[in-house]
Amino acid sequence: MPDYSNLSVLIVDPNQSMRASVHNMLTQVNITKVDHAVSAATAIRALSTRSYDVVLCEYDLGTGADGAGQDGQQLLEDLRHHKIISPWAIFVMLTSEGVYGKVVSAAELLPTDYILKPFTVDVLSQRIGRALERRAVFLPVYQLIGQGRAREAIDACAANQATQPRYAMDYARLRAELLASLDRHAEAEQAYADILKAKPLGWAQLGQARAVYELGRLADAEELLRQLLADNPKFMAAYDLLARLLREQDKDADARQVLEDAVALSPHMVRRLRNLGDVALATGDVAGAEKAYKQVVAKAKYSEFRDPADHVNLVRALVHKGDAAGAAGVVRDLERSMRSSPSVDVCKGYAASMVKQLNGDAEGAAAELAKAMEKLAEATGMSSDFKLGLAHSCLENRLDEQAAALFDQLIASPHSEVDADQVIALCKQAGRQDIVKRYTVSQEQAVDAVVREAAVLARTGDIRGAVSALQDALQRYPTHADLWSVSVTTMLRQIAELGWDAGLATQCTTLMRRMREHNPQHTLLPGLLAQYAALRQKAAANPTPTSAESS
Structure with a gap:
């Protein structure tokens, strides 16, 4: 039997007898460093103060006040989102066969493994051993990522994908995610497309849609996401990205419907409810916004990630409704229920100012707002x-x-x-x-x-620097039409001088499409399109590694 005596384990389960049973199994395989958590909130507190080799988490964490209705999958997503556990942490879900069938196909972030109940000590031991073996295999790549050497990690994933067929799909996924993390979205899109040729996996479909979205092809991204949800209507992360995409296209009513559909399927994710409140308020659905924000405040009350801005959002909805008494009650709840800090003080001042403004106290509103602004420099997370x-x-x-x-x-x-x-x-x-x-x-x-x-940089030979300066400007001023043509001209020059770059080429086509939509008779557009076509034809005839690949 393997020696597990040095392992530390956290058991997350609201059922005392189940925790005792799993603890007893761990003792039988010489694991004695065991802690317990009875809910998502207590698990988060435990994992925030120390790391564990293995987390064994029950999927059904109950709906008690402390758990706030969160299940094991949502706990995992919160832990990843807030970076409380590392990407290579061993997180094993304990669940029934029926739940497993529903969750495994609909989750973007999968645990290390699932153990179906009921299970024996031998099964538990084998699964822990398998997880440790897998982590050991991936450890060199994880270490490169931890050291900030993502490009080397990408190369290692590609090499290991070919030499270790047992983990080929895992390496392919990690490589695609790393490409996306470096903003090499054109390559990430291709990586996900290659994965999908082998198997129609939901997370790969979502990854491809994300890459396409980041490349600015919003219509294509929307089509991919709607197809994913048609195939798998419980893939929750797809709803969130689709809603975000729709809002960027000023389709707030469509975004609201998408989020309402998602909340109907999964009513306990606070971030999604918060987004629903935002889009409801933006579309003038004050009642819908009030309902969503009230749920956020209630569900987050016992959360480790409680945000005082949620009270501000609810006050804003109530002020829009004209409910001064209700808004004042929310301000009082914020004052009573959250300990004073710069962030809380900013929110209290902002919320109180809205209430005073609604009551016609302009002087009092300005005074409360001034207090909030004084604390803003010290506040975090705004x-x-x-x-x-x-x-x-x-x-x-x-x-x-x-x-x-x-x-x-x-x-x-x-x-x-x-x-x-x-x-x-x-x-x-x-x-x-x-x-x-x-x-x-x-x-x-x-x-x-x-x-x-940018012109000075280009004249002195630093064409990359010129393109980078223009890309930064495009992020800040994305609708400035004069910037589009200058940027395309400079990007095409970089491609001509330094070789084909798929990401840069995609950005050029996006900008030229905007130019055509803005002014179909743009005098520079025909020449830019012809130059792009010539460069693309040259690249196809003489394929070489892209500048992104060679870096």
């Missing part, structure tokens, strides 16, 4: 959407200096995904044409500066 809403309230309450500082911070941050167009739209909503003019002029000046910088 989303870009939250900050945009806060800035909008500042405009409404004539706190122009604070709003401008927040807008500038969001536009300058490459991670905020906020551009000048969004800021301009918010200023228009607030009836502040004076601020609109400022940001319109600022946007033109910023784009002009980037174009000049």
Whole structure:
């Protein structure tokens, strides 16, 4: 029998007798370092303070207050999403055969293994041994990833896929995920397509759709996702991506329907309910937003990932409804139920200001908002959407200096995904044409500066640097039409000088499509299309590794 005496194990199960039974089995195979967790929340607390070699988790974690209705699969997704456990952690799901059949085909993030109940000590021992063996096989690749050497890990996956057929599919999936993590989306799309040639796997279909989405081919991504859901209507992650994609195309009503369908199937995922509340409010469905946000606040009450911004969202919905008393009650609940911190104080001030504004107390609203802005610099975890809403309230309450500082911070941050167009739209909503003019002029000046910088870099031979500068500008100003033609011209020059790059080529076609939609008579478009076609034909005739591959 293998020596498991050094292993540490966490058992997650609400049933005391089942925990005792599994613990006894572990003792029989000389595993004595065993801890227990009775719910998702207690498991998260345990895993946040120490690491375990193996987690044995019951799928049905019950619907008690502490568990908040979460099941083992949702716990796994939370642990991965918040990076509480590493991608190579051994997480084994204990479940019945009926549940296994429903979950295994619908989950994007799979556990290391499933053990079907009832099971014997021999089965448990064998499965733990198999999981340890698999982790040992993948450990060299995991170590490369942990060291930030993702490109080398990709090469290792490709080599091992050919030499270790037993784990070929696992290596193929890991390689595709690593390509996506490096923004090599064209290669990731092809990697997922190769996997799908062997077997129609839901996670591979989703991965391909994600890659296509990242490449800007939204219609193609939507088609892939709808086909995935037609084949497998319980693949929950596909609903989330489809809703996000639809919202980016201003199809909020369609996105709301997608999220409602998802919540009907899986009602306990807080992030999905939060998204449903956001899209309901955006489409004017105040009652739907109130319902979703109330569920978020209730379900997150005992969560380790509780977010005070959820109370703000509920207050916003109630203010839209005109329910001042209900909104004030939510503010009081926030004050009572969450310990003071900069993030909580920002949310309390923001929520209280909305209530005072609804009650006609303009002076009190501005004062509460000022308190929130004073704490914002110390707060953590505030989303870009939250900050945009806060800035909008500042405009409404004539706190122009604070709003401008927040807008500038969001536009300058490459991670905020906020551009000048969004800021301009918010200023228009607030009836502040004076601020609109400022940001319109600022946007033109910023784009002009980037174009000049790119031209200098290109003239001095740094064509990659020129393209990179323009790509950064495109992220900040995605609707600036003049930037499209300059970017395509520079990208095509890089391809001509340095060789075919699939990702760059896809970005060129996306930008040229936007140019045609914006102005079918664009004078530069025919020449750019001809240049692209010539470069593509040359690449097809003389295939060489792409610049991404050679790096």
